[in-house]
Amino acid sequence: MRRVCANERRALNQLYDALGPGIYGYLRRLGADQEDAADLLQQVFMNTWLHRHRFLGHQASAWVYRIARNCWYDYFRCHAARAAPAIEQHADSPEQTLVAEQLADRLQGALDKLPLATREIILLSRFSSMSLTEIAAVMNTTEANVKVRLHRGLMALKACVEERDLD
Amino acid sequence: MTDNTTQQSPDIHPTVQSEWQAVLGSSTDRTWRALAVEPAPAATLRKGHNMPATGWKLALAASIVACIGLLVILQQQRLMIADLTLDKTLMQLQSPVPVIQLSALADLRQLPQDIPASRWPELMDFLQQAHDPNIQLATLELLITIGAVQTQADLPDLSDSPVAQQQFLRASFME
Numbered sequence: 001m002r003r004v005c006a007n008e009r010r011a012l013n014q015l016y017d018a019l020g021p022g023i024y025g026y027l028r029r030l031g032a033d034q035e036d037a038a039d040l041l042q043q044v045f046m047n048t049w050l051h052r053h054r055f056l057g058h059q060a061s062a063w064v065y066r067i068a069r070n071c072w073y074d075y076f077r078c079h080a081a082r083a084a085p086a087i088e089q090h091a092d093s094p095e096q097t098l099v100a101e102q103l104a105d106r107l108q109g110a111l112d113k114l115p116l117a118t119r120e121i122i123l124l125s126r127f128s129s130m131s132l133t134e135i136a137a138v139m140n141t142t143e144a145n146v147k148v149r150l151h152r153g154l155m156a157l158k159a160c161v162e163e164r165d166l167d
Numbered sequence: 168m169t170d171n172t173t174q175q176s177p178d179i180h181p182t183v184q185s186e187w188q189a190v191l192g193s194s195t196d197r198t199w200r201a202l203a204v205e206p207a208p209a210a211t212l213r214k215g216h217n218m219p220a221t222g223w224k225l226a227l228a229a230s231i232v233a234c235i236g237l238l239v240i241l242q243q244q245r246l247m248i249a250d251l252t253l254d255k256t257l258m259q260l261q262s263p264v265p266v267i268q269l270s271a272l273a274d275l276r277q278l279p280q281d282i283p284a285s286r287w288p289e290l291m292d293f294l295q296q297a298h299d300p301n302i303q304l305a306t307l308e309l310l311i312t313i314g315a316v317q318t319q320a321d322l323p324d325l326s327d328s329p330v331a332q333q334q335f336l337r338a339s340f341m342e
Contacts, residue, residue, distance in 0.1 A: 016210040024207030038208045103201040126202050131180040154190035161194045
């Protein structure tokens with residue numbers, strides 16, 4: 001990130017390679033479809049480049065994820081009524097694919113029922129490789145609050161997985 | 168909890184991992200995988216954002232030329248409207264109603280632009296032909312304000328006006 005701040009465009013590509021996949025997953029699971037998530041991802045890195053002088057020099061991932069979050073909220077305001085898009089699962093056999101898709105759909109349903117902040121924390125923990133402290137910085141809250149919300153969110157996901165196993 | 172198929176977040180932070188493990192236990196891997204999405208697109212800029220530097224310069228130059236053209240057109244329109252307003256106000260001086268004439272003289276004093284020297288003779292003629300002392304005085308004031316009358320010699324021939332009025336106007340000018 002320091003190299004990005006020093007106007008090195010190549011460093012931005014490296015930052016994209018490091019954080020892009022996670023941010024893309026975060027945006028997809030928040031509800032953006034494939035095309036919109038790709039557009040948002042570009043927007044995130046465009047904004048990162050344009051506002052690089054505002055970076056204060058610590059927690060680069062948290063800073064870029066905060067930009068992603070803002071981009072998501074802008075997008076969400078325009079597309080709030082849209083249903084969460086289906087996400088394809090890739091497994092070895094058609095049967096495994098079907099099972100994986102069913103679980104993914106259930107989990108997405110459970111995620112969608114969670115409060116937005118809790119859902120974001122789950123997704124940040126899943127896709128960002130950040131610590132709880134960094135997630136707290138992205139969410140502009142305390143680490144304790146992140147921990148509590150993560151716990152509650154994961155409990156909801158666990159209930160969903162167990163319910164499916166019983167079926 | 169690695170994810171080789173999608174290559175998303177190969178590293179999980181230990182504090183997060185312990186939370187996931189503590190809550191989900193044996194279902195952690197399954198849940199982790201089920202939340203995966205397709206790989207992110209490669210880092211390429213979209214068309215339009217990727218315009219070469221010369222393209223930007225040309226676009227900038229074209230915008231500047233367009234802005235200048237627009238400003239010139241706006242300025243021409245403004246001047247045309249000002250001319251039309253002046254014409255209309257000078258026409259109002261020809262009205263037989265003194266109130267309208269006085270109103271037109273007041274408007275002429277408040278015009279945002281100068282009355283060009285080419286229109287001064289019209290005002291001089293009007294001063295000569297006016298018989299109402301109030302209108303004559305207002306016209307004289309306007310002529311002095313716009314610089315058309317600077318010395319007594321610039322005053323038009325007022326022989327048609329009553330003598331008392333001529334004296335009054337000359338006295339007003341001296342003040």
